[in-house]
Amino acid sequence: MSSLSPSRRTRRTLALTAVAATAALAFTACAGEPSPVTKAVAQAAAPSPTATSSVVSSIQPAAGSVSGGTVTLTGTNLGKVGAVQIGGQPATVTQASNDKVVVSVPAAANFQAGSVPVTVTDKSGKPVTTAGSTTYDYQVQTPVDKQLAYALTYWKNYNTAQYGDLNPVGGDCANFVSQTLIARGWQMNADWYNHDAAEDWSPAWGYVPSMDQYFRENAASLGLTEYSFDQRDKIKVGDIVMFDWNNNDSLDHVQIVSAVQNVNGQIKIKMVGHNEDSDYRDLDEAITVDHPGATGHFWSLSK
Structure with missing residues (x-):
């Protein structure tokens, strides 16, 4: 037989009920909208939006001569960019800062027009996130x-x-x-x-x-x-x-x-x-x- 007084037993019961209700809400929220508790835990556990990662937001111009040229990559933390390839060919980085990388575009393979992929990696060789277009359009433009x-x-x-x-x-x-x-x-x-x-x-x-x-x-x-x-x-x-x-x-x-x-x-x-x-x-x-x-x-x- 419990030695707690009636009033203390009542407070304990209410506290246990609240804990159980909270746990139930957190559990049932898996099938729908996350509960406030779940959201708070997730936010605490998730890393902040990679303040140190590199992101390319645009490539300008996105088209140019099959003989080659120059493009500018803009974004964030681009000082970490190590290499750029256009159409599978190395593109020489001529200028780099935190928000901009200037690249010399190589001539298109066999001077043929067409859309080719642009890939960017950081100095450790890891791919850099590209928010916009990831292609460059080679065009026959000049004599x-x-x-x-x-x-x-x-x-x-x-x-x-x-x-x-x-x-x-x-x-x-x-x-x-x-x-x-x-x-x-x-x-x-x-x-x-x-x-x-x-x-x-x-x-x-x-x-x-x-x-x-x-x-x-x-x-x-x-x-x-x-x-x-x-x-x-x-x-x-x-x-x-x-x-x-x-x-x-x-x-x-x-x-x-x-x-x-x-x-x-x-x-x-x-x-x-x-x-x-x-x-x-x-x-x-x-x-x-x-x-x-x-x-x-x-x-x-x-x-």
Whole structure:
């Protein structure tokens, strides 16, 4: 028999009843709206909204040239960003602060247009949350874009229906370079032309020595500047490379620059063209391995 007085037994019963009611509310709330007790416990247990995590809120501009460009990522805690990839290619971070990261966009793979993913990781390699769009839209916008998009489309699969194939009469390299210049925006004229899929073509269009002479005689109007192979710092994608394989003052070959790379402080030139059909042929390999002692020059385009 309890030794508690009636009044104390009553207070104890009321307290137990309150505890039981609270527990019941917390339990039944699992099937519906959380009870105040559950909310308080959850709020106490949950970490604060990661004041130290990085979040990318926008990518501007969200579209740009297939030749590359610059984008700015905005958000919070972006000083922790370690790497950015656009279309699976590394994008160099040129400026970083707490709320902004400026990135150099690489050229699109094979200069082809399309939407590609943007991924951002922090310095530990963990993905950074992106609140907005996670894609970048490569577009063919400039004359160089059009030239390189054409070149990387037809370097292997010739556009014979429109321009024919001059391999049977000595080689198709100049014919192909001329085609890329048409894609860039040049116009045929009385000295430089290819009609009816190579049924009728001029030497300046399809014969390397005559092409070089045409460039030299019309350099100012065509926007061309000649540079030696030692002046690679002047060269850009879309420029023209002339070769004299035998160093006998008679040009043999021509290609278009498809990439300019800085490798350990040295400028490497890659080329696209016909005869040896290639998309990223290395200039140094061409003049040391393929044709030792070969010489040549660049024609850099401003139009």
